[in-house]
Amino acid sequence: MNDSRYYAIRDIAHRWFAFFEGQTESLEKHLQLFTPDVRLVHAGQHLLAEGQSAMGDWLKQVPPATDSHFINALHWQPTPDNRARVEMEIGYQVMRNGEMVGGAIIEYKTEVVFTESGEAAFSFLQKTPVRQNPDREFKDSFAANRLGATAARIDFILANGQAEQVADELMEPAASEQWQQLITHQDTEALTYARTGERNEAALALTLELPDTQSLSLLLTEQAGRYLRVRAIELN
Known part of the structure; x- marks a missing residue:
């Protein structure tokens, strides 16, 4: 069962990032990645969204961009009540003005909840840029x-x-x-x-x-x- 839960986590992590990069599932279906009371926090200080509806509103206002998100590392630890803590290191890049590449290494600290069938949903996400991404050549991750x-x-x-x-x-x-x-x-x-x-x-x-x-x-x-x-x- 632990193996299947790891795959459930990787599933929603890849879908979360792909949604920003190209055409995938509808917003309504994408919101199924989150629990009704999900919270999205930036750098431990700024609450960006609380609840599925607010998460949908936040996703709608994210400006379109040519960007990429590579999962460099993913670690998870089961906790009681069918939950887990998940930490990810993300290599983020964004193309600016069609030629300049910016980006950061982003630390994600998240919590997920598992259903009876083992599916995963994010109940909490905190994303914190920790340093500049040293890779100056843009690599598409979609x-x-x-x-x-x-x-x-x-x-x-x-x-x-x-x-x-x-x-x-x-x-x-x-x-x-x-x-x-x-x-x-x-x-x-x-x-x-x-x-x-x-x-x-x-x-x-x-x-x-x-x-x-x-x-x-x-x-x-x-x-x-x-x-x-x-x-x-x-x-x-």
């Missing part, structure tokens, strides 16, 4: 965050022993048929312990290791929505 959220969701589903749900949530019809045929001939309990491995952002693909030393390439397509969609599966 593909990485979209791929990261999708990989985390697949890992979450497999860790909970629900391989069939991957097809229901993430696959186009042709890929879904391939997946159903695959899991029919696989030990789904063993699939539970498989892990998404190599990620190819340029080709939008994930490699899924199988228990018999084979691997699968999940070929993905970018479209608006909560996750990338699996359009085809290749057995390596």
Whole structure:
């Protein structure tokens, strides 16, 4: 269960950042990342939003920008009552005037709440810039965050022993048929312990290791929505 909770945290973290970088899920669906009483704080001093409605208002007024958010590190610690504390180091960059690159290393201290099914939602986020980002060459992180959220969701589903749900949530019809045929001939309990491995952002693909030393390439397509969609599966 602890493994699946880690994936649930990575899922919402990648989705939180991807929302600022490109077209993903609607604002209404994005607000499901937060508990009704969520609080967003800047540098421990400025309350930016309190409650889901206020979070929605804050997100609406964030000015559009060409920016990126790489999760350099993520650590979590379970706490009582189906909660956890999560700390992240984020490499943030923003493009100014089309050519100047600014940014910071941002420390996130957050708290999440888990549902009975193990899904995660932020109940508190505090973001604090701690130093200038030394990287002066802009690197886009949208593909990485979209791929990261999708990989985390697949890992979450497999860790909970629900391989069939991957097809229901993430696959186009042709890929879904391939997946159903695959899991029919696989030990789904063993699939539970498989892990998404190599990620190819340029080709939008994930490699899924199988228990018999084979691997699968999940070929993905970018479209608006909560996750990338699996359009085809290749057995390596």
